[in-house]
Amino acid sequence: MTDTPAIELTGxxxxxxxxxxxxxxxxxxxxxxxxxxxxxxxxxxxxxxxSTTLTLVSGLEEPTEGEVxxxxxxxxxxxPKVGFVFQQDAVFPWRTxxxxxxxxxxxxxxxxxxxxxxxxxxxxxxxxxxFEDRYPHQLSGGMRKRxxxxxxxxxxxxxxxxxxxxxxxxxxxxxxxxxxxxELWAGxxxxxxxxxxxxxxxxxxxxxxxxxxxxxxxxxxxxxxxxPRPRTVxxxxxxxxxxxxxxxxxxxxxxxxxxxxxRGAGRAA
Amino acid sequence: xxxxxxxxxxxxAPxxxxxxxxxxxxxxxxxxxxHAARAGVLAAFLGLWEVCARADxxxxxxxxxxxxxWDQIWQWVSHGTAQGPLGEQIGYTLYxxxxxxxxxxxxxxLLGIAxxxxxxxxxVFGPYIKVLNAIPRIVLAPIFLIWFGLGPASxxxxxxxxxxFPVFFNAFQGAREVDRNxxxxxxxxxxxxxxxxxxxxxxxxxxxxxxxxxxSFGFALIGAIVGEYIGATKGLGLLVAAAQGTFNAAGxxxxxxxxxxxxxxxxxxxxxxxxxxFRWKPADAGDGR
Ligand SMILES: Nc1ncnc2c1ncn2[C@@H]1O[C@H](COP(=O)(O)OP(=O)(O)OP(=O)(O)O)[C@@H](O)[C@H]1O
Ligand SMILES: [Mg+2]
Numbered sequence: 001m002t003d004t005p006a007i008e009l010t011g012x013x014x015x016x017x018x019x020x021x022x023x024x025x026x027x028x029x030x031x032x033x034x035x036x037x038x039x040x041x042x043x044x045x046x047x048x049x050x051s052t053t054l055t056l057v058s059g060l061e062e063p064t065e066g067e068v069x070x071x072x073x074x075x076x077x078x079x080p081k082v083g084f085v086f087q088q089d090a091v092f093p094w095r096t097x098x099x100x101x102x103x104x105x106x107x108x109x110x111x112x113x114x115x116x117x118x119x120x121x122x123x124x125x126x127x128x129x130x131f132e133d134r135y136p137h138q139l140s141g142g143m144r145k146r147x148x149x150x151x152x153x154x155x156x157x158x159x160x161x162x163x164x165x166x167x168x169x170x171x172x173x174x175x176x177x178x179x180x181x182x183e184l185w186a187g188x189x190x191x192x193x194x195x196x197x198x199x200x201x202x203x204x205x206x207x208x209x210x211x212x213x214x215x216x217x218x219x220x221x222x223x224x225x226x227x228p229r230p231r232t233v234x235x236x237x238x239x240x241x242x243x244x245x246x247x248x249x250x251x252x253x254x255x256x257x258x259x260x261x262x263r264g265a266g267r268a269a
Numbered sequence: 270x271x272x273x274x275x276x277x278x279x280x281x282a283p284x285x286x287x288x289x290x291x292x293x294x295x296x297x298x299x300x301x302x303x304h305a306a307r308a309g310v311l312a313a314f315l316g317l318w319e320v321c322a323r324a325d326x327x328x329x330x331x332x333x334x335x336x337x338x339w340d341q342i343w344q345w346v347s348h349g350t351a352q353g354p355l356g357e358q359i360g361y362t363l364y365x366x367x368x369x370x371x372x373x374x375x376x377x378x379l380l381g382i383a384x385x386x387x388x389x390x391x392x393v394f395g396p397y398i399k400v401l402n403a404i405p406r407i408v409l410a411p412i413f414l415i416w417f418g419l420g421p422a423s424x425x426x427x428x429x430x431x432x433x434f435p436v437f438f439n440a441f442q443g444a445r446e447v448d449r450n451x452x453x454x455x456x457x458x459x460x461x462x463x464x465x466x467x468x469x470x471x472x473x474x475x476x477x478x479x480x481x482x483x484x485s486f487g488f489a490l491i492g493a494i495v496g497e498y499i500g501a502t503k504g505l506g507l508l509v510a511a512a513q514g515t516f517n518a519a520g521x522x523x524x525x526x527x528x529x530x531x532x533x534x535x536x537x538x539x540x541x542x543x544x545x546x547f548r549w550k551p552a553d554a555g556d557g558r
Contacts, residue, residue: 060453078456090454094472094549103468107459137551155458 004072006159006191007034007057011066013216014052026052028216029066037189041202043253044212044220045260050195051087053217054161057193058084070159080108083157085165087195091136091147098123098132100147104155122150125180142169149177153184160185160192166201178205178233186230199253203245204233211252214259221252333518341523345508352507359531361503362493365421369428370489376429377436377485378478385444385474386466398437406430407495414500424501428492432485439481443474476550479543486535494528505531 014027026049034040044050055061056068059078068075070082091100098119105115123129126146136144145168152160166174178201185192196202202209209223223245227236236242315335321327322334329337345355352358384391384398410427417423447470455469497506505524512520 055453058457060456080459082457084454084457086450086454088450090448090450092451092455092469092472094475096549103455103460104458107455107461107464107468135549137549151454151458 004036005033005069006036006038006071007032007193008069008072009033009053009056009063009066010069012053012056012063012068013065014049014056014061015064025216027056027063028218030218032210032219034191034193036191038208039185039192039194039206041194041196041206041209042212043196043199043202043209043249044217045214045253045257046197048212048215048256048260049217050212051163054084054163054193054195057159058082058161060084079159080155081158083152083155083160085148085152085160085162087163087167089136089141089144089148091144091151093136095135096132097128097134097136097139097147100136101150101154104151108155118154119150122154125153126150126177142173145169146173146177156188158188158190160190162192162194164195164197167197174201175233181205182229182231182233199246199249200237201233203227203242203249204231204236209245209249211249212256214256214263220256223249223252329518330516331518333522337519338522338526341517341519342526345523350508351511352503355527358503358505358508359527361421362490362497362505362528363531365424365493365496365504366428366486366489368421369425369492370432370486372425373429373432373489374436374482374485377433377481378440381437381440381442381478382444382466382470382474385441386470391441398434402434402438406434407491410492410495410499413496419500419502424493424496424504424506427496428489431488431492435481435485435488436478439477440474443477444470446477447473475546479546483536483539486539487532490528490532 009030009032012027012030013025015023015025018024030053032040032053042050042053052061056063057070057075059075059082062075070079092103095103098116101119101122102112102115105118106112110118120129120132123132126149128143128146128150131139131143136147139147145165149165166177169177182205194202194205199209203225206225209225210219211221211223212218213220225245227239227241227245318327318332319335322329322332349355350358384394407427409430410423413423413426417426451469451473452465455465460468493504494506494509497504498510501507501510505528508524509521512518512524
């Protein structure tokens with residue numbers, strides 16, 4: 001492992017032009033570094049710019065100002081090392097489950113037979129082996145999300161961007177998938193940026209938890225989660241240090257959530 | 270106690286089956302009723318027409334009557350038309366409509382998707398397409414007759430211009446309105462621009478394109494018929510023109526009837542193809558009709 005950080009945002013700012021023509025700043029002067037093999041969770045009030053930050057790292061969007069680097073190289077377009085689990089449903093409705101998971105390897109020129117084998121392997125791991133012939137509209141929301149996970153993981157990304165990937169899952173599946181994600185991550189040594197609204201999840205999974213300010217997003221505070229690994233989500237919750245961290249992060253985040261809420265109320269009035 | 274439970278369950282089971290049976294029977298009866306009523310409406314309409322024509326309430330010379338129309342169709346079927354066998358006329362019209370349709374659809378889809386994907390092309394060609402679309406295109410039929418002569422080519426051309434625009438606009442819209450998340454996902458998964466177009470934009474736009482295919486086949490038939498009506502050596506449109514020229518109202522109606530049947534059959538084929546192609550879509554409630 002070298003010292004080059006996997007992800008490096010320096011002074012990144014993103015402005016969008018709203019339909020009325022005004023400029024809306026979604027991310028402002030954001031500095032964030034993710035080391036290789038590090039797991040970073042990002043929490044922040046709704047609408048503050050978390051998803052936007054991920055699109056900057058993925059190369060789907062360019063920063064208006066500042067710089068985004070992946071493995072030391074400035075991001076120009078989409079990097080094949082990056083995997084992105086989107087917040088919204090993004091599986092292809094006209095492809096079957098199997099064909100959806102095969103899409104990534106096929107797009108990257110892997111022969112059909114090998115792509116199918118890898119896709120089947122991943123469908124098994126997310127518990128959807130029996131559903132490979134279904135179309136997405138025949139699945140539940142949670143199942144579709146698992147298809148999306150398999151679709152991303154099958155490409156073996158070394159940088160994994162996850163935007164509230166488990167928010168559509170039931171509590172049990174969520175714990176299961178979290179443990180599985182940890183296992184997987186430990187095996188691959190990939191760097192993860194994991195956006196979530198669930199502090200339990202953030203602390204249980206991450207090496208560091210980044211709290212963002214009310215929009216436009218910038219880093220407010222970073223908490224280092226000094227809980228020993230390997231962890232399992234259920235066990236780590238009971239440690240005193242976990243509870244302590246939870247309280248600290250909750251206080252820091254709560255303030256920003258309140259600001260966001262007051263702003264929303266002010267605008268509505 | 271257990272005995273009682275058994276008895277109630279035993280008593281309920283046949284009741285449940287009879288209920289589903291009753292429901293099925295009711296549904297079947299309803300369907301039969303609808304079909305019977307439909308046939309009744311047609312019979313009443315034809316009967317009234319026939320009676321009025323025979324009683325000279327309406328002038329059979331202008332309005333013809335079902336029995337004469339039927340005689341005309343039968344005569345065409347058994348003895349052929351003045352222009353040749355009936356099958357040949359239908360074949361010509363279908364051939365022209367189908368060629369025009371295929372060319373128009375191919376052109377419309379390709380150009381629609383190209384302009385929907387490439388902003389520069391859309392900006393350059395957009396105004397021209399709007400202007401062309403504003404021309405009532407059916408008036409081009411006589412021009413095509415001058416350009417391409419009495420043969421099928423002029424009819425194919427009329428069909429093409431009628432088909433092209435609705436297909437083009439739908440394909441364009443479809444390509445424009447593709448879910449941005451799907452495109453983003455495909456790009457992250459490793460798709461280049463060509464793959465995004467072929468494997469995301471085109472499948473997403475097929476729904477839009479197919480809605481226009483139904484309408485546009487009707488347009489293709491109109492183009493072919495109008496072209497034939499203006500000037501041709503073969504075809505159903507020529508039958509209409511010839512019948513009209515000899516004041517044979519029954520002939521006009523007979524040709525219309527044959528056209529309607531042909532149009533309905535092709536419509537059925539399209540619906541069948543659509544069902545095959547759109548297995549991935551949730552069956553929507555309004556589909557049952
Ligand atoms: N394409 C866009 N055009 C204009 N404004 C945008 C665009 N995308 C995002 N925004 C705005 O940027 C801000 C941040 O959006 P973003 O999706 O990053 O929030 P988020 O932190 O992910 O929120 P949530 O937790 O609810 O998912 C929002 O105010 C949103 O309205
Ligand atoms: Mg978001």
